[in-house]
Amino acid sequence: MNESTIKIRLMQADDYDAVVGIDEKVLKASRPEYYGTKFEKLFKSKDYLPTSLVAEEEDGTVVGFVMGVLYMGEYGIYQEEATLDTIGVDPDYQRKGVGKQLINEFLDHLKRLGVQKINTLVDWNDSKLIHFFSANQFSPSKSINLERSL
Numbered sequence: 001m002n003e004s005t006i007k008i009r010l011m012q013a014d015d016y017d018a019v020v021g022i023d024e025k026v027l028k029a030s031r032p033e034y035y036g037t038k039f040e041k042l043f044k045s046k047d048y049l050p051t052s053l054v055a056e057e058e059d060g061t062v063v064g065f066v067m068g069v070l071y072m073g074e075y076g077i078y079q080e081e082a083t084l085d086t087i088g089v090d091p092d093y094q095r096k097g098v099g100k101q102l103i104n105e106f107l108d109h110l111k112r113l114g115v116q117k118i119n120t121l122v123d124w125n126d127s128k129l130i131h132f133f134s135a136n137q138f139s140p141s142k143s144i145n146l147e148r149s150l
């Protein structure tokens with residue numbers, strides 16, 4: 001496999017099994033309900049514009065995905081900020097530029113829709129993911145997430 005053999009396309013509802021499978025390989029735990037809720041929201045509601053993408057091999061095997069949320073406000077006006085919700089690349093395909101290809105196409109697509117800023121939440125201890133986002137020109141935002149245990 002090289003970068004040019006990987007094709008990026010819009011995610012479809014029937015990519016659900018592939019996405020759950022990659023996530024399971026990455027996290028070593030299965031989260032079908034979590035993705036069930038996400039897919040329901042993204043593919044059944046008319047309030048969200050399709051922004052999620054998958055990366056596929058020449059034979060159609062899905063090897064990575066990025067899920068985004070772009071809420072369509074009242075009167076069909078898009079928000080200027082979108083969220084990158086989840087990204088995952090099959091461990092057998094990692095460190096080959098697939099994640100970068102997904103991010104670049106994702107950002108180009110959103111830019112064409114008029115989005116000016118993209119947010120994502122990353123676990124402070126997940127140095128691999130922080131490194132990846134930093135390599136793709138993401139930087140810490142000025143607002144911080146506060147929490148309190150009850």
Ligand SMILES: CC(C)(COP(=O)(O)OP(=O)(O)OC[C@H]1O[C@@H](n2cnc3c(N)ncnc32)[C@H](O)[C@@H]1OP(=O)(O)O)[C@@H](O)C(=O)NCCC(=O)NCCS
Nearest residue numbers: 026086087088089094095096097098099100128131132135
């Ligand atoms: C993070 C992730 C998406 C990266 O995908 P990828 O296809 O391997 O990334 P790329 O090959 O495009 O890497 C781009 C750059 O990111 C950085 N990077 C990627 N993986 C890295 C790692 N393990 N450690 C340090 N830096 C890393 C590097 O700078 C890399 O460039 P380089 O290979 O030229 O050094 C992938 O490792 C993944 O799916 N991780 C699990 C994410 C996760 O937990 N998702 C589920 C919950 S949100």
